[in-house]
Amino acid sequence: MKTQFIRNFCIIAHIDHGKSTLADRLLEITHTITSRNMKEQVLDDMDLERERGITIKSHPIQMHYTGSEGETFILNLIDTPGHVDFSYEVSRSLAACEGAILLVDASQGVEAQTVSHAYLARENNLFIIPVLNKIDLPTAQPDDVKQQLMDLIECSEDEILLVSAKTGEGVEALLKVIVEQVPPPSDGSINETRALIFDSMFDSYRGVIPYVRVFDGVIEPGMTARFMSQGWQREITEVGHFVLKKVPAKRLTVGDVGYVIANIKEVKELKVGDTLTTKENPASKPLPGYKDIKPMIYAGLFPVNSDDFENLRISIEKLKLNDASLMYEPETSTALGFGFRCGFLGLLHMEIVRERLEREFDLELIVTIPNVRYEIVKKNGEVIEIDNPTKLPPPIEVDEFREPYITAEIITPPEYIGSLMKLCQDKRGIYLNTHYYSKDRVQLKYDLPLGEIIFDFYDKLKSVSRGYASLDYEPTGYRPGKLQKLDILINGDVVDALSIISNRENVYNRGRDLCRRLREVIPRQMFEVVIQASVGSKIIARETIKPFRKNVTAKCYGGDITRKRKLWEKQKAGKKRMKQIGRVEVPQEAFLAFFQVDKKK
Numbered sequence: 001m002k003t004q005f006i007r008n009f010c011i012i013a014h015i016d017h018g019k020s021t022l023a024d025r026l027l028e029i030t031h032t033i034t035s036r037n038m039k040e041q042v043l044d045d046m047d048l049e050r051e052r053g054i055t056i057k058s059h060p061i062q063m064h065y066t067g068s069e070g071e072t073f074i075l076n077l078i079d080t081p082g083h084v085d086f087s088y089e090v091s092r093s094l095a096a097c098e099g100a101i102l103l104v105d106a107s108q109g110v111e112a113q114t115v116s117h118a119y120l121a122r123e124n125n126l127f128i129i130p131v132l133n134k135i136d137l138p139t140a141q142p143d144d145v146k147q148q149l150m151d152l153i154e155c156s157e158d159e160i161l162l163v164s165a166k167t168g169e170g171v172e173a174l175l176k177v178i179v180e181q182v183p184p185p186s187d188g189s190i191n192e193t194r195a196l197i198f199d200s201m202f203d204s205y206r207g208v209i210p211y212v213r214v215f216d217g218v219i220e221p222g223m224t225a226r227f228m229s230q231g232w233q234r235e236i237t238e239v240g241h242f243v244l245k246k247v248p249a250k251r252l253t254v255g256d257v258g259y260v261i262a263n264i265k266e267v268k269e270l271k272v273g274d275t276l277t278t279k280e281n282p283a284s285k286p287l288p289g290y291k292d293i294k295p296m297i298y299a300g301l302f303p304v305n306s307d308d309f310e311n312l313r314i315s316i317e318k319l320k321l322n323d324a325s326l327m328y329e330p331e332t333s334t335a336l337g338f339g340f341r342c343g344f345l346g347l348l349h350m351e352i353v354r355e356r357l358e359r360e361f362d363l364e365l366i367v368t369i370p371n372v373r374y375e376i377v378k379k380n381g382e383v384i385e386i387d388n389p390t391k392l393p394p395p396i397e398v399d400e401f402r403e404p405y406i407t408a409e410i411i412t413p414p415e416y417i418g419s420l421m422k423l424c425q426d427k428r429g430i431y432l433n434t435h436y437y438s439k440d441r442v443q444l445k446y447d448l449p450l451g452e453i454i455f456d457f458y459d460k461l462k463s464v465s466r467g468y469a470s471l472d473y474e475p476t477g478y479r480p481g482k483l484q485k486l487d488i489l490i491n492g493d494v495v496d497a498l499s500i501i502s503n504r505e506n507v508y509n510r511g512r513d514l515c516r517r518l519r520e521v522i523p524r525q526m527f528e529v530v531i532q533a534s535v536g537s538k539i540i541a542r543e544t545i546k547p548f549r550k551n552v553t554a555k556c557y558g559g560d561i562t563r564k565r566k567l568w569e570k571q572k573a574g575k576k577r578m579k580q581i582g583r584v585e586v587p588q589e590a591f592l593a594f595f596q597v598d599k600k601k
Contacts, residue, residue, distance in 0.1 A: 003185045005071060006255040007178055008213065009129075010078040010093045012117035013103035014470060018133040022103060022165035023061075023079045029171055030063040030075070033244060060199075060211060060257050062241045065175055073179050076257040092198045092272065094120055096213035096257060099127040099182030101174070102153065106132045106140035106162075109441050110148040112411050112472030118153055127182050130155050131174060136164040148437045185215075185255030192283040193217030195252070195260075195276040197227075202321040208264040210276065211242075212252070217281050219252040224279035225262045228286045229271055233279060234262035270321070295327050295343025296475070297454050298387035299350055300368035300497060301357070302339030308363055309338045315361035316340060319353065326353060331388070333497050336366060341388060344370075347454060368497040372450045375402035375478050389499040392485050395536060402478040403449050407432070410444040410461070412469035419464040420444060427452040428503065447476065451501065486511055488518070489532040489539075512541040519543040 011019045027033045063075040078093040094100065100121040104114055121128050130149050132142055146160050161177065163170035188194070195212040202208055212219070219225075219239055226233045238261040240248040252258045264270055275286035303312050320326050327343035344350040350370060357363050373387040377400040386392055408429070412420055414436075421431070424446045432445035448457075453473075461469050484507050488498040498518075502510050511533030518531050522545060529545040556564055 003187055003255040006074045006076070006185055007099065007182045008076045008078075008097045008185060008255065008257060009099035009101060009178060009182050010080050010090075010097045011101045011103055012080055012090060012094075012121060013133075014105070014108075014111040014113035014117075015081075017103050017105040017108065017111075017114075018165045019079060019103055022101070022131075022133065022163070022171070023059075023077060025165050025168050025171045026063065026075075026077065026175065027061070029168070029175065030065050032061070032063045060242045062243050062257070065179060067179055068176075075175075075178065078257070090117060091120060094124045094126060096196060096198045097124075097126060098185060099129065099178065101129045101131055101178075102149075103131050103133050104145055104149060106135050106142050106145050107137050109141070109145045110152055110411065110437055111470035112409050113470065115152060115409065115411070115443075116472045116474075122153075128153055128155075129174070129177055129181070130160045132160060132162050133165050135162045136167055136169065144438055144440065148441055151437055188214075188216035188254040190217060191281065193219060193276075193278045193281040194283045194287050195219060196287050197270070197272055197274050197276055200270055200272055200321050202318045206261050206263075208270045208321055209259050209261055210264075210270055210272075211259055212257070212276055214252050214254055214256045214258075215287060216254060216283065217278070218254075219260060219276075219278065220250065225260060226277050226279055226282065227270065228275045228277055228283065230274065232264075234264055236260055236262045236278075294475070295325070295373075296345055296450065297347070297350065297370040297372055298341060298343050299370040300331055300333060300336070300339050300388075301328075301342050301354070302333065302336040302366045302368070302497075304364040304366060306337045311361065312340065312357070312363055312365070315357055315363060316342075319356060319360075323353065325349070333368075334494075336368070336497050339366075343387070347458075366497075369500055370454055371500065372404050372454065374404070374483070374501060376400075377402065389485050389501050390496045392501070401481050401483040403451055403481040403483060405447050405476050405479050406450050406453070406473040407476050408444075408446045408448050408453070408471060408473045410446070410469055410471055411437070412442055412444065412465050413440050414442050416465040416469060417442060417444065420461065420469060423457075423460055423464055424448065427457060448473075449479075449481065449503075450475070452503070484535050486514075487534045488514060489530075489534060490522075491530055492532075494534075507535055508540050511535070515541045515543040519545055524548055 011022060013019050059079045061077050061079075063077060065073045065075055067073055078097065080090045080093045102114070102118055102121065104110060118128065130153060132145055132149070134140060135142055142162060146157055149155065149160055150157060161170060161174055163174055165171065193214075194216040195214045197210045197212055199211040200208055201211070219236065221236050221238055223236045224233050225236050238248055239252045239258055240246050241256070241258045246259055249258065252260070260276065275283065277283040301312065301316070303309055316326070316328050320328070325345050328340045331339055331341040333339065342350075342353070344353065347370065350367065354365055354367050358365060371387060371389060373385055376384050376386060376393065376398055378384065378393060378397050379399045384393075408424070410420055417434075421444070424431070424444070427448055429446040429448045432447060434445075435443040437443060458471060461471055482504040483501050484504050486500050486502045486507055487494050489495070515531045515533050522529060522531070524545055524547065526548050528547045531543045531545070532539050533541040556567070
């Protein structure tokens, strides 16, 4: 088909503004899916997505739409996630499109991710269609939200469309705007082939399947695919489009969004963001791709049963194909054995990865305390990066600590400004500015240490604003900080998986609270368990778990007290020996305690 009849677009919005529901209505109106097969969140095929009501992974799909003059248009839609942790998925989708539907909830208004996604779309030179959703709600305020959108993307009021994705009102008009105003793909070169790999999936029988957007040339079965960054070459056995399921096609041409099957069996052969070309029509230079997103937090993944280590390695490799933002490397822990140090985009991303590994690959896992990556300047001038407190050099060798900072953008109703500013100041935030989008929408900007917000900042943000505030952030580099390593000892032994790096001013309170929390979650033993927090060789907090005690003198009826004392001394000696050889099992709840250290009882 000629490129003038192709439209590639995505839907971008803050979380829970109705992206997946709008995608459902588009599929229904274009008859891509019959009403008999229709269900909510039809593009969200993971159980986790349906249970949580969120989109985790981008989902491409092709629709056919008949224009006003009878011509047939191909609409390639990519449904994107809305949570801040999955901005990486959004950046990949934008790189494959010419247009974007900027969706805003008419009752909630412009929120943090709305602003972030709008700027991302502009950076990619996409045509933006502003749309107000949920206009059927009694709490909708379309006039106020229209003004917020006009201030954000500098559009006119006439350009903003009003829809209800739930009832279908206004969706037909939106389709007409997509066809009439979103620019078609530009005609690419016919002398070379270039396709952007914007996603991938793993199939047990067909190997790694890259999802591509073709910018130049043609891709057909029988050709030899070459991946430009890696240099691998593989024969193409099938190409096709996404129409709910994968539908084979004779070829993929300029402007097409589809998949390529090329017998890719090894995980390392494919890199999302790479340019696919062919041996028959090789390209001289790769496509300008989107930027790689670095992980924000790091944590260890360890199997509960050490025999499952090899299964965990294979499972992470397969999951990496469906989640290109996941980074991992082998790690050994004295307390937990062999596992992997993984990099995540945020706490929700970490939780999703753990649940997917446990559900899809039948594993039992322990996730260690999340940390951020620090820069250490040693006294000899060497600069090293560490993402694990156990790798921290001795204090005598450290000249300077540098911690990562982020610029946080908080959008809130004005009545919560005071509480939110206090929260940011408690987290060592540096105030930048305040911007009023409207009388009931205010933007606060703060520079915050990433290490301070990864635990409970988001929960507290929602708590003090009664759920009305929204958060977006982006990394801004490293700054010097007064930091110390905090170790947790159980019966005198350092549990490396529980070590963290904390601000020097807060290290005592954090150590005390952690010991108290661990005392609540570690089960009682037949011997006394001592929990301590230490900074270097100095113990700063201690809690004791009392042992179970058997009444060994129950069989004594009267008689000399010395007989009872002998039994007590014998019991005491036995418990001492048990303590020397006994091993305290650290449950998963002990690691979760770190997320609650600042919460009041």
